[in-house]
Structure formats: structure tokens, C-alpha cells
Amino acid sequence: MEEIPLKNLNHAEMPQIVTEVPGPRSRAIRTREDKHISPGLSAVALISGLAMSDGLGALVRDVDGNIFIDFSSGAVVTVTGHSHPKVVEAIQSQIGKFVHIYDYGSDIRAEFLDLLAETAPVGIDTFQMFTAGAETVEGGMRLAKAATKQHEFISLFRGFHGKTVGALSAMGGNYKKGFGPLAAGIVQTPNAYCYRCPLNLTFPSCNVACADFIENVFEQQTTGQVAAVMLEAIQGAGGVIVPPAEFMTKIQAFCKRNNILLFVDEVLTSAGRTGKMWATDHYDIQPDIITMGKGIASGFPLGIVGSSSKLMENWPWNQYNGGTSTFGGSPVSAAAALATLKVIKEENLVEHGAALGFYIKSRLLLLKDKHISIGDVRGVGMLMAIEFVQSRDTKERITQEQAEFLYREILKRGVLVASAAPIMRITPPLVLDEVLADRALDLIDEAISAFESKYHFG
């Protein structure tokens, strides 16, 4: 049977679930893959059991013909939606000329860098391209070392920076477990997780003591040779944690007082994800180094380290090959990213994401009034999360088994969310429209009711 193009579908009739989920074709593909694929895939890939066919905008179709509303953007990536025609066209046209020609100059990269410099936070005008976010974060760390001739880093509790050793050493949480020894000289300081304050205080009477705590960490846990404080301005994978403005202002002041660079990892928050072009733009701060990734090329693998040209002029970063990698600087990545920046501008996606994100969050807050398993709703723009708890008094999180049940309830109704964990992330493409948003939210509401009834909440 001929499949209907996703662009011809009526959004009021979405999603469209035509088989059990996963359906027979998904199951057959996954069984075949399972013979050879490494087991550590994402929880959402493993739990859903889905094999995908195609996507357009905020719609995703699996191989059984089920059409889902995408509240995930894959791994929080596709800001311009799936297969935006202008991004696809730009990639296709460039790939016909060169797939790879190392990092020789190209017209397309020159145009991209001009536009990126116009768009980047104040003071950031020089860039080195890489591929994955982790590799890019490592690049940012090398740049910080080259620029300061210092070698230590302070990062945040619950930070997420990638799975290479330097980046991993800067992370909080579970991903580090079992992978020691990690890099020396990288220590963590409390984040502003106000729902579960690491210092057991309450905002605003705490006067953001978590930010002041960095003085203790600097004093007690470092040798005083700190190159940079590296953090996400808004933490993504750690649970969508949006710090109060004072937190970031205090951290910046600490950096300035001690001649330490401020390195903001914007891999996840790049390209309008948070309702501003960069998460940095929500705060009165001026980072010395930023890393970009994920949405910056709409899903084509690209990571970028940005700073002032002065910072990049330091040895050994500035020597021949000092910043390169095999796939860094490819004209195809540049074409994808240039098209992404143009689409974001032409379609006012930052403003649209901010407004629609605000609307979605207000509906999530109404769900919180209705469902007692919701402990907290937070986020900004199209980066949101619901934290589920057994009880609002104890704030004990729901179990992983419960979270997986809830994820499946949402999935079988036709909505893809970004995580199958007690902190459920909601991160739709910025091109989502209000009709699809409302449909997905109605279904999430229904799924939470089914979840609460199964586990006898209330």
C-alpha cells in the first residue's frame, strides 16, 4: 500500500496508531538488529522497541505506519523539525560536490561562519568545528588549558557533558559509575536544583548559597590552578534545571575575581531550544568559551567550540592541527548548519518556540494541579520536564519500573517523549504547531491518569 506523505496529513487527526506498539515490522527489525547491536542503546529506543521509517516536522512514522507526535526531537536535536526541506536541500546539494575534503576552506563554510558570528553571544566570534558534543567539549577544555596555562576545572552537580574521559570527569551522576579512573583535577560544585536543593535551602531566602559554595570548592578541592568553570547555563540531561539569574551572575563574578574562564556548554541548549537563541541569553553573563551542538545543524553531526579570536590565539591550540579532527570543518556540516540558522531566522523559530513552550508549560502546570504524581514542572522554551514523585511530601521519585510503564502508556497513545525516567523530558521540535501540541498534551494527560490508576495514586 502506498504511504501518504507526512506533509499531507491533517494535524487535528494526529497521531495515528494503526498497530500495537511496537508493531510486527518494528519487532522483526529489532530482533534482527539485536543479534549484532551493542546493548547500551538509549532507554527510549530499547523500551519502545520501535524501528523508524520517516519524519517530517514534528511527526515521526515507524515502519508499521504508526504516526507519532514528536515531543523529543530525537536526542533533543531537531530544532527545525525532521527533514526540513530547506535543510535537506542544502545537504543534498553540498554532498554532491564533496562529502569530505578535510578542513579546506569553502564558500559555504565562510557564509556559515559569518552568520554564526552574527548570531553567537557577545564576544564569541571565532569557531572550531567538530562532530559530536563530547568531542567538542573536550576541544573547549583544551582551549581553556591553552588560553590560561592552568589545568583544573570546576563543573556542576548533575551536569552532562559527554562520554569521553575529560567530559565524563566533569559530569555529575550515574554515567561516571564504573568508568574510573577519571581525569584528575575536575571537581563539582552544587547546582541550583531548587526543587531538591543540594544544600537543603529554599529559594529565594537561600540567597543562592549554592553559587557561593563554589568558593569552598575552589579553596578546598583544587590546587588553585583552575582553567575554567564549565557548566550548562540550563542543565538538560541532568533534569532540565533552570538556575535563578543570581546563580549565573554569582558564578560569573567568581570567575572574574579569580581569573578563571567561564565555559558554557550549550550543546543541548543551542539554536533556540530554550526560547532564546542560546541559554546564555537568559542571563546577564558573557561566557569566554561556548560549545554548540545537537540542534545547530538540525541533526547532521556538528559540534562547535566558540570564543573570542584572542583566546584562540594561544599555543598549542593555535599551532598546525591544534584544533582539528577528521570530520571537523566539513562543508556538508557547514551547509546543514547554515540552512538551519537561516530557517530559524526566516520562520521566527526562536520566538515561536518561546511562545509555544510557554503555552505547553502552562498546560503542564494544569496537569500538575490534576495529577498528584507530578512533583514539579519546569523548563523554558522547548526544553521542559515533569518530575514524577511517589509523594509530594517526601518527594521520593517514582521507580524506574513505574517510569517505564508511564512512558509506554504515552507511547502507545502516539506521543514520543525524550526520556523514560522519573524526570520526563519534553523537548519538541521548534516547528511544532499548537494543534499537535494540544493533541499530545491531551494524550499525556490520559496516560498519566492510566499510570496513577495502575499504581493507586491518590
Ligand SMILES: Cc1ncc(COP(=O)(O)O)c(C=O)c1O
Ligand atoms: C550539554 C551537553 N554537552 C555535551 C553532550 C554530549 O554530546 P554528544 O552526545 O553529541 O557527544 C550532551 C549530550 O546530551 C549535552 O547535553
